[in-house]
Amino acid sequence: MSTPRILIVFSSLFGANSSLGALAQSALTDAGAEVRIRRVREVALPSDVQPAAQNQPLADADDLAWADGFVFTSPSHTGLLSASIKAFIDEHHDAAVAGHYFNKTFTAMATAAFAHSGQERVVDDLNAVGASWGCILVPPSTASATMNKLDGNPYGLSFVLNHGQIPDPAIAREVLNEHLGRFAAITRAVAPLRGRDGASD
Amino acid sequence: MSTPRILIVFSSLFGANSSLGALAQSALTDAGAEVRIRRVREVALPSDVQPAAQNQPLADADDLAWADGFVFTSPSHTGLLSASIKAFIDEHHDAAVAGHYFNKTFTAMATAAFAHSGQERVVDDLNAVGASWGCILVPPSTASATMNKLDGNPYGLSFVLNHGQIPDPAIAREVLNEHLGRFAAITRAVAPLRGRDGASD
Amino acid sequence: MSTPRILIVFSSLFGANSSLGALAQSALTDAGAEVRIRRVREVALPSDVQPAAQNQPLADADDLAWADGFVFTSPSHTGLLSASIKAFIDEHHDAAVAGHYFNKTFTAMATAAFAHSGQERVVDDLNAVGASWGCILVPPSTASATMNKLDGNPYGLSFVLNHGQIPDPAIAREVLNEHLGRFAAITRAVAPLRGRDGASD
Amino acid sequence: MSTPRILIVFSSLFGANSSLGALAQSALTDAGAEVRIRRVREVALPSDVQPAAQNQPLADADDLAWADGFVFTSPSHTGLLSASIKAFIDEHHDAAVAGHYFNKTFTAMATAAFAHSGQERVVDDLNAVGASWGCILVPPSTASATMNKLDGNPYGLSFVLNHGQIPDPAIAREVLNEHLGRFAAITRAVAPLRGRDGASD
Numbered sequence: 147m148s149t150p151r152i153l154i155v156f157s158s159l160f161g162a163n164s165s166l167g168a169l170a171q172s173a174l175t176d177a178g179a180e181v182r183i184r185r186v187r188e189v190a191l192p193s194d195v196q197p198a199a200q201n202q203p204l205a206d207a208d209d210l211a212w213a214d215g216f217v218f219t220s221p222s223h224t225g226l227l228s229a230s231i232k233a234f235i236d237e238h239h240d241a242a243v244a245g246h247y248f249n250k251t252f253t254a255m256a257t258a259a260f261a262h263s264g265q266e267r268v269v270d271d272l273n274a275v276g277a278s279w280g281c282i283l284v285p286p287s288t289a290s291a292t293m294n295k296l297d298g299n300p301y302g303l304s305f306v307l308n309h310g311q312i313p314d315p316a317i318a319r320e321v322l323n324e325h326l327g328r329f330a331a332i333t334r335a336v337a338p339l340r341g342r343d344g345a346s347d
Numbered sequence: 348m349s350t351p352r353i354l355i356v357f358s359s360l361f362g363a364n365s366s367l368g369a370l371a372q373s374a375l376t377d378a379g380a381e382v383r384i385r386r387v388r389e390v391a392l393p394s395d396v397q398p399a400a401q402n403q404p405l406a407d408a409d410d411l412a413w414a415d416g417f418v419f420t421s422p423s424h425t426g427l428l429s430a431s432i433k434a435f436i437d438e439h440h441d442a443a444v445a446g447h448y449f450n451k452t453f454t455a456m457a458t459a460a461f462a463h464s465g466q467e468r469v470v471d472d473l474n475a476v477g478a479s480w481g482c483i484l485v486p487p488s489t490a491s492a493t494m495n496k497l498d499g500n501p502y503g504l505s506f507v508l509n510h511g512q513i514p515d516p517a518i519a520r521e522v523l524n525e526h527l528g529r530f531a532a533i534t535r536a537v538a539p540l541r542g543r544d545g546a547s548d
Numbered sequence: 549m550s551t552p553r554i555l556i557v558f559s560s561l562f563g564a565n566s567s568l569g570a571l572a573q574s575a576l577t578d579a580g581a582e583v584r585i586r587r588v589r590e591v592a593l594p595s596d597v598q599p600a601a602q603n604q605p606l607a608d609a610d611d612l613a614w615a616d617g618f619v620f621t622s623p624s625h626t627g628l629l630s631a632s633i634k635a636f637i638d639e640h641h642d643a644a645v646a647g648h649y650f651n652k653t654f655t656a657m658a659t660a661a662f663a664h665s666g667q668e669r670v671v672d673d674l675n676a677v678g679a680s681w682g683c684i685l686v687p688p689s690t691a692s693a694t695m696n697k698l699d700g701n702p703y704g705l706s707f708v709l710n711h712g713q714i715p716d717p718a719i720a721r722e723v724l725n726e727h728l729g730r731f732a733a734i735t736r737a738v739a740p741l742r743g744r745d746g747a748s749d
Numbered sequence: 750m751s752t753p754r755i756l757i758v759f760s761s762l763f764g765a766n767s768s769l770g771a772l773a774q775s776a777l778t779d780a781g782a783e784v785r786i787r788r789v790r791e792v793a794l795p796s797d798v799q800p801a802a803q804n805q806p807l808a809d810a811d812d813l814a815w816a817d818g819f820v821f822t823s824p825s826h827t828g829l830l831s832a833s834i835k836a837f838i839d840e841h842h843d844a845a846v847a848g849h850y851f852n853k854t855f856t857a858m859a860t861a862a863f864a865h866s867g868q869e870r871v872v873d874d875l876n877a878v879g880a881s882w883g884c885i886l887v888p889p890s891t892a893s894a895t896m897n898k899l900d901g902n903p904y905g906l907s908f909v910l911n912h913g914q915i916p917d918p919a920i921a922r923e924v925l926n927e928h929l930g931r932f933a934a935i936t937r938a939v940a941p942l943r944g945r946d947g948a949s950d
Contacts, residue, residue, distance in 0.1 A: 189390040191435035224443065225479050225690075225702060226472055227427070229434035234390035236430045239547060245892040249935075260700025261708070266668035267475060270873075271427055273886075278426050278903040280890030282723055282935060283876075287883030288627075288665055289848040297708075298662025300881040301628060306663070306699075332852075332885060336938045424888070426891075426903060446691040450734075461744060461901025465890055467869035471672075474685075479702040481689030483734060484675075488682030489828075489866055490647040498909075499863025501680040501828060507864070507900075533651075537737045591792040592836035626845065627881050628874055629829070631836035635793035638832045669877060673829055680828050687913060 150333040153213035154183040155205045157220045157231035159191070160310050161198035162257045166219055169315070170255070173322040174217075177330040184209055184236040210238060214342060215251035215333035216281065217326070218272045222256055224266030227271050235275055243278040249340050251333045252276030253284045253325070254302035261297070261306050269302025281316075282336055284329050292324045350536040353527075354414035356406045358421045358432035359517050360392070361435050361511050362399035363458045367420055370516070371456070375418075375525040378531040385410055386418065387435040411439060415453035415543060416534035419473045419525070423457055426465030429473050436476050443480040445497040452534045453477030454485045454526070455503035462498070468504025483537055485530050493525045552735040554728075555615035556585040559622045559633035561593070561713050563600035564659045568621055571717070572657070575724040576619075579732040586611055586692070588636040613638060616744060617653035617735035618683065618727070620674045624658055627666030629673050637677050644681040651742050653735040654678030655686045656704035663699070663708050670703025684738055686731050694726045717735045753936040755929075756816035757786040758808045760834035761822045763795070764801035765860045769822055771857070772918070774910065776925040778822075780933040787812055789837040799934050806854045812839060817945060818854035818936035820929070821875045825859055828867030835938070840879050845882040852943050854936045855879030856887045857905035857929070865910050872905025885939055887932050918928050 147282045152174050158164040167183050174181045184205030188197045202345045210216075241247070254272035256265045269285075276283050286293045295317050296303060303325060305312050312318050353375050359365040368384050375382045383525075385406035389398045421432045442448070455473035457466045470486075477484050487494045490502045496518050497504060506513050506524060513519050560566040569585050576583045586607035589598045612618075622633045631637050635737045643649070656674035659669045666717050671687075678685050690702045698705060705727060707714050714720050755777050761767040770786050777784045787808035791800045813819075822835045844850070858876035859868050872888075879886050889896045891903045898920050899906060906928060908915050915921050 154605075154942035171846075189430065190437040192438075223433075223437045224440050225475050226433065226436075229390065229437045232424075232427065232433050233430035235427075236391040236424045237393075239425050242425065243892055248890065248892050249931075258700075260690070260696065261663045262481070262667055262701035262706055264668070264702075265664055266666070267472070267672075270669075270877075271468075271472065273876075274426050274465070274873075274904065277876075277886075277888035278464070278891050280892035283880075283888065285886065287851065287879035288608050288662070288881050289846055289851050289883035294662065297664050299664035300666075301877065304664055314364050316526070328852075331937060331942060335942055336935060339934060339938055366842055390569050444691055449689065450730075459901075461891070461897065462864045463868055463902035464898050465865070465869070465903075466865055468873075471870075473674075474675075474679075475672075475703065478675075478685075478687035479690045481691035484679075484685035484687065486679035486685065488650065489680045489863070490645055490650050490682035495863065498865050499861075500865030501867075502676065505865055529651075532741060533738060536741055537734060540733055540737055592839040594840075625835075625839045626836065626842050627877050631792065631832050631839045634826075634829060634835050635832035637829075638826045639795075640794040641827050642829065665881070666877070671873070673870070673874065676828050676867070680866070710860075723845065 150179050150330050150337060151212055151214045152179045152181050152217060153209050154181065154217045155186060157228040158198040159195060162307055162310055162312060163219050163221055164199035165312055166255060166257060169318055169322050170217055170326060170333035173326040174330060177327040177328045182209055185279055186230050188230045189233045190229040205234060207238065207241060211246060213250065214337050215329065217253055220268055222264035222268045222273065225267055227268055239283050245280060248280035249336060250281050251284055251336065252281035256302055256304040259307050265299060265304035266301060269304060273301060274289050284332050286325045292321055296321050315346035348416050348528045349529050351380050351538060352413055353380045353382050353418060354410050355382065355418045358387050358429040359399040360396060363508055363511055363513060364422055366513055367401035367456060370519055370523050371418055371527060374527040375531060376527040381529045383410055387431050387489060389431045390434045391430040406435060408439065408442060409435050410446060414451065415538050416530065418454055420456035421469055421473065423459035423465035423469045426468055428469055448479060449481035450537060452485055452530065452537065453482035454530050457503055457505040458508055460508050463465060466500060466505035467502060470505060474502060485533050489528045493522055497522050552581050552616045552645060552732050552739060553614055554581045554583050554617045554619060555611050556583065556619045557588060559588050559630040560600040561597060561738060564709050564712055564714060565621050565623055566601035567714055568657060571724050572619055572728060575728040579697060579729040582597045584611055588632050590632045607636060608683055609640065609643060614646060615652065616739050617731065619655055621657035622670055622674065624660035624666035624670045626728045627669055629670055650682035651738060652683050653686055653731065654683035654737065655731050658704055658706040659709050661709050667701060667706035668703060671706060675703060686734055688727045694723055698723050703729040753782050753817045753828045753933050753940060755782045755784050755818045755820060756791060756812050757784065757820045760789050760831040761801040762798060764917060765910055765913055766822050766824055767802035769858060769860060769908065769916055772921055772925050773929060774821055776929040777933060780930040782933045785812055785868060787800055792836045793832040803891045808837060810841065810844060814849060817940050818932065820856055822858035822895050823871055823875065825861035825867035825871045828870055830871055848883060851883035852939060853884050854887055854932065854939065855884035856932050857907055858906040860910050862910050868902060868907035872907060876904060887935055895924055899924050937939060
């Protein structure tokens with residue numbers, strides 16, 4: 147398979163994960179992947195908030211079926227996944243149990259306002275979803291000097307926001323390029339196990 | 348304080364957590380607590396499902412303010428909290444950060460169809476919410492022969508469903524009586540730290 | 549009970565947790581507690597390292613029996629508890645299952661060189677031990693402006709080391725004073741549940 | 750690469766994980782892998798216990814370097830990894846950070862006497878170690894009827910012991926054959942990313 151297909155699914159109330167998704171899209175495209183980027187429907191919206199990225203397309207079952215690999219990114223809300231991305235996951239549980247996502251690849255990202263308030267737990271819970279689905283998990287590790295520029299979250303790329311923004315986009319790009327480049331390569335290597343071995347089809 | 352006030356919040360699509368909540372209500376009433384039992388709004392409802400317990404009242408900010416202690420119970424959906432109970436948690440995040448639930452007590456319960464598919468993780472994530480809120484956590488332990496009749500989940504009472512039902516209600520009652528009796532006693536003991544020390548009050 | 553008895557158990561290879569334990573001891577003494585501070589035996593010692601604090605007494609079964617509440621503090625080694633503090637926990641498993649620590653209080657602390665490399669997971673795993681033992685858990689929350697000076701770890705106080713040292717001891721003292729003062733008060737409030745209600749005693 | 754090299758590392762006090770390791774060895778050999786099976790040194794041994802499998806060789810740095818993929822298996826002690834397997838992990842932390850295990854594969858297994866007492870947490874903590882090391886994680890999923898014969902632990906194969914023994918060895922073999930066959934295939938597919946692409950070299 148020359149071109150792995152990667153689906154980025156993000157939940158974004160105020161825009162940080164929408165921006166992060168766009169950076170990930172760019173990194174994956176540079177790595178030779180075909181990329182779809184999709185938001186989830188907001189289910190717990192404060193009445194005075196207009197959610198970010200509402201003009202972007204919603205993720206659906208076809209996107210999940212199309213992809214060889216998944217990048218999920220969520221804010222930390224009360225230290226856990228947003229309810230909105232959880233609702234998306236719940237809605238596709240039956241397809242997951244039926245094995246539709248088996249041996250696809252998975253990596254997780256998170257954002258939060260504080261350094262410790264659930265960033266480990268958000269990516270850990272996302273990884274648990276990937277595990278349930280039968281995905282092959284690709285966490286970033288602490289075994290890379292580049293990854294450690296993000297202060298060493300081995301379980302998923304995580305970003306401490308600065309006034310709601312991804313800080314230092316140059317570092318974010320460098321880290322995303324390295325990690326998602328690796329992610330695309332692993333996705334390419336395992337796709338033949340699912341019978342995906344031709345051209346991008 | 349003679350009478351601790353306990354709020355039971357449950358998420359129930361097919362009815363198991365509604366039944367479990369009712370058993371908990373009975374155990375807490377027997378332990379001398381004043382009890383409210385409330386459901387959360389369903390946010391990720393399959394179109395062909397009529398949710399259980401829709402005639403029961405919805406939990407709201409007043410219930411959270413009223414209570415001295417919280418019992419949260421969720422099914423395991425893809426190994427995590429239901430999206431619906433997460434939406435309820437998200438909607439009360441600001442009050443939590445403002446300290447409204449500080450030094451209240453908290454205990455978690457879960458149900459799932461399989462023995463291992465997230466029952467530890469669901470109560471662990473609920474406990475993480477209680478921790479974020481500043482609650483005092485009361486997990487059931489493995490240090491009790493009664494608790495271990497539920498096969499030893501030390502982090503929260505968890506129930507492996509049998510065709511969607513709580514199995515062996517007699518054991519469920521015995522375990523709930525012991526654990527929630529302890530929970531009520533601890534809630535009573537710490538309430539004076541919040542200035543709750545008169546009659547009920 | 550006028551004077552709660554608190555046991556601090558620390559694991560320290562290079563000294564950070566030994567220093568942190570001493571700061572905790574000071575905060576607890578100021579809060580009116582009677583304090584013992586004890587190290588654990590090192591079990592996975594690099595051959596060229598002389599462990600910190602080897603002249604301090606080792607924690608033993610008598611210390612665990614004596615205490616009304618526990619403060620456990622561990623470095624993050626490969627993102628988890630040190631093997632040394634885990635060995636101490638394993639060695640007292642039978643007493644825990646027999647209920648010797650039931651209804652005692654528990655809070656967890658951690659240190660690491662990076663912001664995200666297991667600091668949530670270390671305190672979470674320590675809390676899981678407290679839960680297994682039947683302890684009442686007192687995590688610090690995100691519901692306090694003081695706690696959030698440590699960048700918002702709601703599950704346990706955690707410290708990102710600066711060249712192996714606790715950074716900014718003034719903030720560390722402020723945070724420890726507030727959290728451990730609360731911990732001592734809760735320990736005092738629940739001790740009568742264990743029949744500990746006289747003077748100290 | 751025709752023959753993936755898999756290292757099984759087990760911690761076994763009373764023998765269950767030694768038996769489980771032997772079953773895994775058999776399943777991996779049948780799947781065409783070259784297998785080493787190694788125990789860890791016991792570090793928290795009760796004085797009256799003769800550890801199981803002490804005549805088997807100890808895992809060392811050379812074994813970790815040799816392998817293309819890792820199977821780690823631990824009992825649940827107080828709901829977490831055994832101290833002994835944690836000591837082994839701690840002792841190889843520097844090599845892990847230096848990237849020696851980057852892009853190798855990893856899967857986790859656990860045993861416990863109770864259904865819920867840490868079996869999710871043990872494999873989750875082992876997976877966290879694999880993530881820190883830069884490994885590609887292969888959890889078993891809930892998307893397989895065979896895996897669910899073990900009652901649905903999606904994060905790692907886990908076994909509820911019956912009087913200290915792996916129950917129903919026929920089911921254990923079936924589950925291990927399916928999961929470790931998949932694990933060997935994924936290990937083979939990703940090995941070229943590490944320059945391991947010839948014959949078994």
